[in-house]
Amino acid sequence: MNTSRIALVTGANQGLGRAFAEGLAARMNPEDVVLLTGRNEQRVADAAREVAALRGTRARVEGRVLDVTDTGAVARLAEDLRARHGGVDIVLSNAVARVLPDESQSARADEFIDVSNSATHAVLRSFGQVLRPGGRLLVVASGLGTLGYLDPRLHHLFDGASLEQVEYAVESWRTAIHNRTSEEAGWPRWLNIPSKVAQVAAVRAVAAERRERDLADGTLVAAVCPGMVDTPTSRPWFTDYSQAQSPEQAAKAVLDLVLADGVDPSLYGELVQFGTVLPWHDGAPLTEQDQLLTP
Template sequence: MALVTGANQGLGLAVVEQLSAVVDTVYLTGRDADRVARAAAVLPKNVVAERLDVTRPSDVTNLACRLADRHEQLDIVVSNAAARLSPQLSSADQVRGLVDTNNLGTTRMIRAFGPLLRPDGRFLVVASSFGSLRRLPNQLRDRFDARAVTLDDLDTVMLDYVDAVETGQAAVRGWPDWINVPSKVGQVAAARVYARSAAGRFVAAVCPGLVDTEASRPWFADMSAAQTPMQAAADVVALAVDAVEPRFAGELVQHRRVIPWR
C-alpha cells in the first residue's frame, strides 16, 4: 500500500499513476476534496482518493489513524505536497505558507506515517537540487546538521526563518534571497534526521529535476529542457519500488546519483 501527498496534479499525480501499476492500493491525497476525487476517478480502481491538507495537523493524524485501522502497515509514503510560489508576490507574503506546507508538512508526515511503515518500507521526500548545505553560508549550516538536530529542532529553525523573512531580517542573518533554498535544505535535513532512526526502512529525499508543470512555468522563460510529469515520476517510483543502493539512504538522490549534502 502506498500514499502520495500533493497528488491531484503534476508530478504527484504521475507518481500515483505509475505506482498503481505495481502496488495493490495507492492513496491519492490533496487538500481539495473535489479535485482529489476527480483526479482519482480517471485512474485505475486501486487508486483511492483521500483529502489530506498537510498544513492541518489533525488531517495528518486522522488519516494516519484511518489507514492504520485499514492496513496496519504501509509500504510506501511519498511526501510530495508543495506550496506554489508566485513571481508576483514578495517573499514575505509567501514564506509562511511555503514553510508550513513544504517543511512542517514534511515533518508532520514523518511523525504520523513513519511509525506505520513496514520494517522494509520506504519513505521519500520530494525536494530539489537546492536542498544541499552547500547552498547556505557556513554560519547557518549547523542549524540543519542531521547528525545533531531533531525534527523539532528543524521546525524551530524554519519558523525562525519565516519570522526573519517577514520582518526583513533574513539577509542580515545570512539567509539566501530565494526562499525556496532554505525550504529545500530543511526538507532534505528532515529526511536525513528520519533516516537515522529508520531501522531498516529506506528513507531518502528525491530530486526529480525540472518538470513542466503549472508551478514551474512562471519561473522559466524556456521549458524546452523540462521533463513531463510522467518522465520525472519514473525516477521517484524507481526509488519507491526497485532495488536501491544502500548509499542512497538518507541522501538527496537525482537520477540515481547522490547530490552531496556538504
C-alpha cells in the same frame, strides 16, 4: 494480516504528484491500493476517478482529502491506515505551495513554509511510525536542498540536526522573515532554498535515528530530486523548457527507486537524483540574480 501494499501520495491532484499516482497504479498489483490525496474534495475525487479509469491502471485507486498543513489530520490518516491495513508501504511526500516570480516572497512565506516544511515534518513523524518493514518514505525536494546553497552562518542550524532542531530552525527563519531581519541573518530572499535545505535536513534527521533497523528490513527513507519538470508550478520560472521532463518522465526515475528490490545503503537518508546521491555539503550560495532566474 492483509498482504496488499498501501501507497500514499500527497499533492496528487495534478502535475508530478498525479504522475506518481498514475505510475504507482500502473506498476503495483491488483490487490494493492494507491491513495491519491489533496486538499480539495472535488479535485481529489475527480483525479482518483480519472486515474482509476486509465488503460494501464492495475491497482485500486482511492481519493482521500488531506490538508498536509493540518498536523492533526496527517496523524489521524496515519493511524487510520494502521488500523485498517496494519500500516503503509509507500509514502511520497510531494505537496508544494505555488509561488509566482512576481509575487512577494515574504508575503507568501507562511503558506510556503507550512506546506513545504511543517507538512514534511508531520509526514515524516506520523507516517514514519506506521511504515511497514520494507517500506518507502520519500520526500520530494530539489537539487537546491544541499547545505552549501545556504550562507555558511546558517549551516550549524541544519548540519547534524535532530528533527526538533530542524523545526526550530525553520520557525526561526519564519520569525526573521516577519521581523524583516532574515537577509541580515544570511537567509536567502528566495524561499525555495532554505525550504529545500530544511526538507533534506529533516529527512536526514529521521533517517539517522532509523538507519540500522530500516536497513536490516529493507526500508528506505530518503529525499528525492526529480530534476527539471514542466508543471504549472515550475513553468513561470523558466524561459527555456527544452531540457525539462514531463511529469510522467520525472516520476519514472523516482518510482524506479520506490519499486526496486532491496535498498542500496548508500542512498539511505540522502538526497537522490536519478539514482545518484547529491552530496549534502555541495552547492554554493546563489547571487540575487541567480535566485531570480532559478526555480
